[in-house]
Amino acid sequence: xxxxxxxxxxxxxxxxxxxxxxxxxxxxxxxxxxxxxxxxxxxxxxxxxxxxxxxxxxxxxxxxxxxxxxxxxxxxxxxxxxxxxxxxxxxxxxxxxxxxxxxxxxxxxxxxxxxxxxxxxxxxxxxxxxxxxxxxxxxxxxxxxxxxxxxxxxxxxxxxxxxxxxxxxxxxxxxxxxxxxxxxxxxxxxxxxxxxxxxxxxxxxxxxxxxxxxxxxxxxxxxxxxxxxxxxxxxxxxxxxxxxxxxxxxxxxxxxxxxxxxxxxxxxxxxxxxx
Amino acid sequence: xxxxxxxxxxxxxxxxxxxxxxxxxxxxxxxxxxxxxxxxxxxxxxxxxxxxxxxxxxxxxxxxxxxxxxxxxxxxxxxxxxxxxxxxxxxxxxxxxxxxxxxxxxxxxxxxxxxxxxxxxxxxxxxxxxxxxxxxxxxxxxxxxxxxxxxxxxxxxxxxxxxxxxxxxxxxxxxxxxxxxxxxxxxxxxxxxxxxxxxxxxxxxxxxxxxxxxxxxxxxxxxxxxxxxxxxxxxxxxxxxxxxxxxxxxxxxxxxxxxxxxxxxxxxxxxxxxxxxxxxxxxxxxxxxxxxxxxxxxxxxxxxxxxxxxxxxxxxxxxxxxxxxxxxxxxxxxxxxxxxxxxxxxxxxxxxxxxxxxx
Numbered sequence: 039x040x041x042x043x044x045x046x047x048x049x050x051x052x053x054x055x056x057x058x059x060x061x062x063x064x065x066x067x068x069x070x071x072x073x074x075x076x077x078x079x080x081x082x083x084x085x086x087x088x089x090x091x092x093x094x095x096x097x098x099x100x101x102x103x104x105x106x107x108x109x110x111x112x113x114x115x116x117x118x119x120x121x122x123x124x125x126x127x128x129x130x131x132x133x134x135x136x137x138x139x140x141x142x143x144x145x146x147x148x149x150x151x152x153x154x155x156x157x158x159x160x161x162x163x164x165x166x167x168x169x170x171x172x173x174x175x176x177x178x179x180x181x182x183x184x185x186x187x188x189x190x191x192x193x194x195x196x197x198x199x200x201x202x203x204x205x206x207x208x209x210x211x212x213x214x215x216x217x218x219x220x221x222x223x224x225x226x227x228x229x230x231x232x233x234x235x236x237x238x239x240x241x242x243x244x245x246x247x248x249x250x251x252x253x254x255x256x257x258x259x260x261x262x263x264x265x266x267x268x269x270x271x272x273x274x275x276x277x278x279x280x281x282x283x284x285x286x287x288x289x290x291x292x293x294x295x296x297x298x299x300x301x302x303x304x305x306x307x308x309x310x311x312x313x
Numbered sequence: 314x315x316x317x318x319x320x321x322x323x324x325x326x327x328x329x330x331x332x333x334x335x336x337x338x339x340x341x342x343x344x345x346x347x348x349x350x351x352x353x354x355x356x357x358x359x360x361x362x363x364x365x366x367x368x369x370x371x372x373x374x375x376x377x378x379x380x381x382x383x384x385x386x387x388x389x390x391x392x393x394x395x396x397x398x399x400x401x402x403x404x405x406x407x408x409x410x411x412x413x414x415x416x417x418x419x420x421x422x423x424x425x426x427x428x429x430x431x432x433x434x435x436x437x438x439x440x441x442x443x444x445x446x447x448x449x450x451x452x453x454x455x456x457x458x459x460x461x462x463x464x465x466x467x468x469x470x471x472x473x474x475x476x477x478x479x480x481x482x483x484x485x486x487x488x489x490x491x492x493x494x495x496x497x498x499x500x501x502x503x504x505x506x507x508x509x510x511x512x513x514x515x516x517x518x519x520x521x522x523x524x525x526x527x528x529x530x531x532x533x534x535x536x537x538x539x540x541x542x543x544x545x546x547x548x549x550x551x552x553x554x555x556x557x558x559x560x561x562x563x564x565x566x567x568x569x570x571x572x573x574x575x576x577x578x579x580x581x582x583x584x585x586x587x588x589x590x591x592x593x594x595x596x597x598x599x600x601x602x603x604x605x606x607x608x609x610x611x612x613x614x615x616x617x618x619x620x621x622x623x624x625x626x627x628x629x630x631x632x633x634x635x636x637x638x639x640x641x642x643x644x645x646x647x648x649x650x651x652x653x654x655x656x657x658x659x660x661x662x663x664x665x666x667x668x669x670x671x672x
Contacts, residue, residue, distance in 0.1 A: 103659045103663045139315065153635065194547060194576050229670065
């Protein structure tokens with residue numbers, strides 16, 4: 039399947055180039071819409087989705103520096119009101135849904151931001167789809183040039199990666215700009231050391247694929263109130279990294295519980311007087 | 314008038330079929346037109362972009378004109394005798410292209426009384442064969458060792474050309490794992506980058522492994538092989554010719570060519586400090602750069618680059634900046650000091666950021 043797609047891609051690039059020489063024009067990408075049609079049907083039950091209506095926006099690099107850590111940032115403005123969930127989709131990845139976030143009360147209803155890093159396997163549309171409280175879907179899309187993100191060798195330092203698995207780090211930020219917002223928001227970052235093996239990384243010595251092992255669930259709370267609950271897939275980068283806004287509370291203690299597909303549980307809490 | 318009018322008429326008739334023919338050719342041969350064009354935005358560039366983690370084999374943007382060689386690969390590589398019995402071929406400051414056949418890194422050989430050791434073999438079977446020809450033009454002694462300084466394709470893909478000589482292939486104990494987990498990708502992408510000049514290339518992993526130190530003897534000539542903690546990659550190995558004090562650093566040392574970070578920036582900086590204190594080294598051979606460099610000043614520029622990147626990235630992390638913000642701004646003061654900066658720098662910053670945010 040993926041081999042066929044590659045071949046198609048190559049041919050279309052050659053074609054586009056050849057035409058480009060004569061006409062200065064390029065052919066549109068082949069079959070991109072069909073993939074999204076399937077995802078739309080399978081993941082969103084074919085429900086109507088409003089595109090670029092201002093309820094959500096997405097920042098992604100047009101050309102990724104590293105296909106295995108492509109930063110994506112989603113903004114949800116106060117005008118969107120209450121938002122139930124956010125789904126990140128990478129159309130052409132083997133498992134297109136990168137992650138789904140269900141927001142809790144501590145996510146607030148002001149200007150919201152959530153940022154993470156994903157793997158991108160080939161040139162693809164990347165989508166942020168939010169479901170607002172009224173049950174309507176809204177989407178922002180970006181095209182990203184990157185490839186090989188899912189099969190790229192796991193770690194730059196393979197021993198270090200396994201030795202530190204499960205280590206977590208939580209930071210909170212006190213940016214002046216976000217304090218001035220009404221209602222006020224703060225930012226936090228949750229990082230977890232985890233290889234997030236995609237199951238597509240082959241060990242040539244054993245001729246075996248390293249079995250999939252990913253952080254599948256993560257629950258993030260502020261002073262006991264949920265900010266979001268994440269369900270993750272293989273497209274989330276090694277060492278999953280989430281940065282997000284939340285509504286400040288009294289202590290602003292961030293508490294994280296994560297679980298991977300091996301059933302291992304990881305817990306961490308930010309220092310009390312978060313700086 | 315008449316003649317040109319006639320030609321024009323014929324041309325109009327023929328033109329559509331010319332286009333059709335070119336289209337067909339382009340489809341048949343994948344994209345020979347693209348490579349002939351040498352445009353930075355050619356499709357091969359897109360494919361190459363995919364290879365970023367191969368480091369030495371990334372995109373097709375043109376290096377500065379003065380650095381670009383347009384010659385295709387000669388039958389025997391040009392080598393320089395940097396110290397008695399120590400020969401180095403200087404690779405081009407280029408990304409992999411069909412024209413350079415993957416001749417983009419330095420490789421060398423050392424001739425002892427009884428045997429020869431090869432250090433890195435270039436980026437394709439073809440480069441390896443041209444290196445072998447250069448060796449055979451100078452000695453008929455057996456090639457007892459082929460040593461790889463690390464996993465990157467531009468240093469190991471020529472190994473296959475030495476197979477018939479039955480040498481012992483030597484590398485860092487972590488090299489087999491590093492190669493095996495990247496093999497499919499390395500092969501697929503480099504085949505695309507090098508086109509026909511990739512023919513015959515396969516991955517030959519080392520069988521003699523160095524986890525700490527190993528001394529080998531070429532006959533009245535001892536070489537000290539040392540494995541290092543994670544720096545440029547997690548499988549770096551240096552080779553010291555004890556007789557002349559010549560140290561082959563592989564990609565632990567870049568000169569002029571923008572360094573490529575595929576290991577640990579903290580580890581690399583720590584290792585540079587450690588190496589700079591060594592008294593047994595007189596001459597350095599970089600993995601990318603001139604054939605040889607004075608010691609220890611050879612390390613200065615690279616140390617400045619890595620320190621600048623680490624410093625800027627640490628400051629941005631402290632200020633709460635994001636990975637994408639850092640990629641566009643950190644370390645930009647180094648821009649004019651290096652070749653292929655746009656191809657490697659932003660990726661180095663991303664890698665440094667992902668590492669240093671855990672401090």
